[in-house]
Amino acid sequence: MTTNPHRTRIEAAFAEAGVTGWLHARDIDSGAQVDAGADHSVVTASVHKLPLLVALHREAEAGRLDLTERTHCPPTGRTPGPTGLAAMLDEAVLSLRDAAYLMVSVSDNTAADLLLERVGLDSVNAATRELGLTRTRALHTFAEFLAALRADVGPEGPSALADPQVVARLRALDPRRSNHSTPRDMTRLLASVWRDEAANPAHCAAMRRLLGLQVWPHRMASGFPFDDVHVAGKTGSAPTLRNEVGVVEYPDGGRYAVAVFTRAGSPAAALPAADAVIGTAARLAVEALRSR
Amino acid sequence: MAQPPLSQRIQRLEREWGVRLFERTSRRVSITKGGTLLLEEARQLLAQTEALTATARRLSDGRSGLLRAALPPDIAGETIAVLLDGLRERTPDVELELHELSTAEQLLRLASHELDVAVLHHPCDVAGLELAPVLRHELGVVLPRDAPTADLETVPLAALSGHDLILFPRALAPAVHDEILTTCARHGYTPPAVRNGHGPSFTRGLLLSSRAVAFAPLGAHPGRDPDLTWRPLTGAPLAWRHSAAWPRGRGDAAVRAFAETVTEALGRTAAGPDLPAGPLHLRPSSEYWI
Structure with a gap:
């Protein structure tokens, strides 16, 4: 079901913000959809922490791991990142579910790889496959993703991203060589978590709780500045890429899964308009679904 | 095409579409707003x-x-x-x-x-x-010759504050447009208004009539224009950056x-190869760390 007038407005919003974007939104209960490039193959980056979260809970449900099991995080050899365990200095011991909290709430890369080590890439791909996500695949760990990015950027570090030749050669931005999905696959996954289909109801509730604890206000949530509307989600970023997939819940019971993936023309790290358009596009899509 | 058949064709189009394309008086003909919108689409179609x-x-x-x-x-x-x-x-x-x-x-x-x-x-x-x-071509500022800043050897961007900026329409290259405004803001120049100007004579008119400024590379500046002058920007913060590109x-x-x-x-005219900008601070919300 394609709704073309909505697609035109959504694409105009993307263009105004200086990005190219792909979106899919679905009404979790009626199944109605809004498609603006829903089947475009996209790099997930940290959005792939959502499939990892789902795989973790499915493994727990199958009895192959215990979420209260302690995991040991040594001070060295951590997957780099600016938040959570990745930014902490000392040895830590925490439960798998608390590592999952850090992974989802602040996109902690170290916590994500601790969990991935325990769960395994194959289980992540098995989970998405079993839930009917035919175009979603994890090819590598977050450490490997960042190592490839670092290698391609070169020794100069992030300032080399100002060079368009450097941006053009980043393997991390190529969906064929990176963890990838489509907007439609991601809303399918979110809907299965909200419909208690991704795991049993207790596990799905635990996942919804974590997605609701994500701290970032600048992307999807920025499109819904309404105190009675709840936004839960998971972001993902790489140079020029800004993504978020999430669920928007209205007090009248309406619930909508939205996936937005964008690529900016500018390699600048700070592009507030590019972050905010994820919220604008999501709101346009949700409005379209609610006006039916 | 000769005038009468052209007019007839235009009138036929106006009847067919139910849209007036031109305003006609006995002395002059000017394009309507609707005509301008259709012209844009027609150009795309032709392209x-x-x-x-x-x-x-x-x-x-x-x-x-x-x-x-x-x-x-x-x-x-x-x-x-x-x-x-x-x-x-x-x-x-x-x-x-x-x-x-x-x-x-x-x-x-x-x-x-x-x-x-x-x-x-x-x-x-x-x-x-x-x-x-x-390749990088550094931009200078084009000013009315009698502007106070025209006496400076190089002009800091902050010295332009208060002047409107004439810039190409954003749709032509949105990220370039945005980057120029961000760099201006970074160096203390937030123009009161940004006006779209593209052609040299239109830009010249705006420059002279409204005390606005524009950016242009050396060589593109109107050297012989008695009313305008070109000055380098202090520290060369702005540049046109071009490269050839083809599908991978x-x-x-x-x-x-x-x-x-x-x-x-x-x-031949470039300031040299492109240089990366200064330090770049990734913020925690960037999620990646390199």
Whole structure:
């Protein structure tokens, strides 16, 4: 079901913000959809922490791991990142579910790889496959993703991203060589978590709780500045890429899964308009679904 | 086309569409707002038709000798002349079909393979492209000759505060447009208004009538204009950055010859290779760390 007038407005919003974007939104209960490039193959980056979260809970449900099991995080050899365990200095011991909290709430890369080590890439791909996500695949760990990015950027570090030749050669931005999905696959996954289909109801509730604890206000949530509307989600970023997939819940019971993936023309790290358009596009899509 | 048949055709279109395209008085004819909107779409339609015809021609002839290339509107005339001479020498068998297109338009046509090679204005979305080296032409400011800042040897961006800025329409290259405004703000210049201007005479009129300023590379400034002057910006914070680009994996001999020739031609007037900007602080919400 394609709704073309909505697609035109959504694409105009993307263009105004200086990005190219792909979106899919679905009404979790009626199944109605809004498609603006829903089947475009996209790099997930940290959005792939959502499939990892789902795989973790499915493994727990199958009895192959215990979420209260302690995991040991040594001070060295951590997957780099600016938040959570990745930014902490000392040895830590925490439960798998608390590592999952850090992974989802602040996109902690170290916590994500601790969990991935325990769960395994194959289980992540098995989970998405079993839930009917035919175009979603994890090819590598977050450490490997960042190592490839670092290698391609070169020794100069992030300032080399100002060079368009450097941006053009980043393997991390190529969906064929990176963890990838489509907007439609991601809303399918979110809907299965909200419909208690991704795991049993207790596990799905635990996942919804974590997605609701994500701290970032600048992307999807920025499109819904309404105190009675709840936004839960998971972001993902790489140079020029800004993504978020999430669920928007209205007090009248309406619930909508939205996936937005964008690529900016500018390699600048700070592009507030590019972050905010994820919220604008999501709101346009949700409005379209609610006006039916 | 002779005048009476042209008028008749326009009137027929106006009747068919139910839209007035021109306002006519006994003395002058001017285009309506509706006419302007339709003109934009008609131009796009014509451009697409040309691309379609070119592709069809290439297919029907079985020729590989046709090279579909594009340059942005802000490339200096001398650069184009050097480019064309160079290409004639290097690839005499290649038939060049050269278009003048904005970066936004070039990206669309590279993606749809309606263009073989283009000269992009950076930054822009380079996904799926291969790039030749990026060359940098530093921008100075064009001012009314009697502006107080016109006496300075180099002008700091902050000294322009209070002046409106004349800048190309954003849709032509959105990321370049935004980057210029961000750099101005970073250096203490937030223009009260940004006015769209493109053609040199329109820009000149705005410059003179409204105490606005514009940016231009050395060489594009109106040297002989008695009323305007060009000054470098202190610290060269702004530049046009261009490079040849083609779809990844489609750089055949003709494409490479074009890219090399255009890089050479741009290099004659460039300030040198592109330099990366200063330090870049990733923020925690960036999620990645390199």
